[in-house]
Amino acid sequence: MANQMFFVSFLVTLALAIHGIHAVEYEVTNNAGNTPGGVRFNNEIGSDYSKQTLISATDFIWSLFKQSTDADRKNVPKVSLFIDDMDGVAYASNNEIHVSARYINGFSGDVKTEITGVLYHESTHIWQWNGNGQNTPGGLIEGIADYVRLKAGYAPSHWVQPGQGNSWDQGYDVTARFLDYCNIMVHHKFLLLSFVITLAAIQGIHAVSYVVTNTAANTTGGSRFNNEIGSTYSKQTLKNATNFTWKIFQQKTTADRKNVAKVSLFIEDIDGAAYAVNNEIHVSARYIASYSGDVKREITGVLFHEMTHIWQWSGNGQSPPGGLIEGIADFVRLKSGYVPSHWVQPGKGDRWDQGYDVNANTAAPNVPKMYNPNK
Incomplete structure (x- = not known):
């Protein structure tokens, strides 16, 4: 034995x-x-x-x-x-x-x-x-x-x-x-x-780095961001939004795209919902705190919208209408599947260049290409 x-x-x-x-x-x-x-x-x-x-x-x-x-x-x-x-x-x-x-x-x-x-x-x-x-x-x-x-x-x-x-x-x-x-x-x-x-x-592949910083962690909204959304998920969402935006804009090569080496997301104790400037996205912790629905899905949609502003061209110096700029961003959000329930239905709104959801529902798929100087 x-x-x-x-x-x-x-x-x-x-x-x-x-x-x-x-x-x-x-x-x-x-x-x-x-x-x-x-x-x-x-x-x-x-x-x-x-x-x-x-x-x-x-x-x-x-x-x-x-x-x-x-x-x-x-x-x-x-x-x-x-x-x-x-x-x-x-x-x-x-x-x-x-x-x-x-x-x-x-x-x-x-x-x-x-x-x-x-x-x-x-x-x-x-x-x-x-x-x-x-x-x-x-x-x-x-x-x-x-x-x-x-x-x-x-x-x-x-x-x-x-x-x-x-x-x-x-x-x-x-x-x-x-x-x-x-x-x-x-x-x-x-x-x-x-x-x-x-x-x-x-x-020389066009690599983009992503950084997420919660500067409002001690606030109610900052805490909710950490608990219900998180930096890891947000970083992955930024990557997904970038790839999706390139696809929607038909920007297949680095020559078609803006040269953006880094995108930074900040969760801040500010009013409003969010804004994008200088390759940075700033999201309101107050908005996160007060949102009554599925906040993770809502902020995902917001990030797709704001990432569009990071990547869309400005009209090659032609000063495109602000309503169209915002409409294109909401068009990307619409096509990504993160449409909130309060958006207008197709055919509603006062005019096509009203902006945001109204524009998003009237925009043709090739509208985003209007602001790519290579198209």
């Missing part, structure tokens, strides 16, 4: 030594169990399957990134998955993955396969390095995550085909196809991530 126990102990020790096992804890929580999407998650996907998918995704990412030892990998002791009643699809932050129950409910196809692909994408964000402080472009970060999803075999049918897209750093599926092409061309002689980051530096 003693010999058997010794043999078992020897095998376990040998396995740990050979494989360098990196123990990670995985946890799945359905916060939306009473919603249609939460119920569908339980019935068609399940916590056990999701947990196993997180484990499989981690192993796959380590293999794909050629991270064979703990020294190669980020130190992540625990990965948590939350099914939340929220808009969008999913996001990863602070070793947590948040998936939208509303998206699960609204998905018309094989939701289990779709969410599996989403988990591979978001798990990549958990494990990928950030370029060693070099402000790696968001398009590349998202492209690497979709590349992992592609190689795992969970690419959805609506993705672009190889060779399609406008530029290699467009992000998501376009960049994923480019990375796959690179991986084939270099015959696995270089680490893919290292190769592409070097290429990015050579080509």
Whole structure:
């Protein structure tokens, strides 16, 4: 018996030594169990399957990134998955993955396969390095995550085909196809991530940094911002708003875009709602404190509006009407899906250049291009 126990102990020790096992804890929580999407998650996907998918995704990412030892990998002791009643699809932050129950409910196809692909994408964000402080472009970060999803075999049918897209750093599926092409061309002689980051530096990619500062943390609104919105979510929203604005404005290359190296968001004890100036967005903590609805969704919409002012051109010296400028910003907010209920309905308002929501509902999709001097 003693010999058997010794043999078992020897095998376990040998396995740990050979494989360098990196123990990670995985946890799945359905916060939306009473919603249609939460119920569908339980019935068609399940916590056990999701947990196993997180484990499989981690192993796959380590293999794909050629991270064979703990020294190669980020130190992540625990990965948590939350099914939340929220808009969008999913996001990863602070070793947590948040998936939208509303998206699960609204998905018309094989939701289990779709969410599996989403988990591979978001798990990549958990494990990928950030370029060693070099402000790696968001398009590349998202492209690497979709590349992992592609190689795992969970690419959805609506993705672009190889060779399609406008530029290699467009992000998501376009960049994923480019990375796959690179991986084939270099015959696995270089680490893919290292190769592409070097290429990015050579080509002078337009990288934007984002900073969030709450100068009103001791006020009611500043405290509510920390508790219900947060700096991490706001920073990710600024990134998403930038990418969305570039897409709406059809600014596919750095030559089309304003040269903005840094965008700063300040939560301040001021009146009003928000304003943008000198590549800074200032949001009122008083407005946050007094807002009676879903303040996280409201401020998300506000950030999409104000980010538009950061990126929109000024009319090439032609002094475009203020109503049109504000209308374009609300048009972006409208198309992003963060329209508040109090906005006017299509066809209402006194005149097309009245501004804000009235303009947003009358603006044609190509209106924003009027103020790009390259268009």
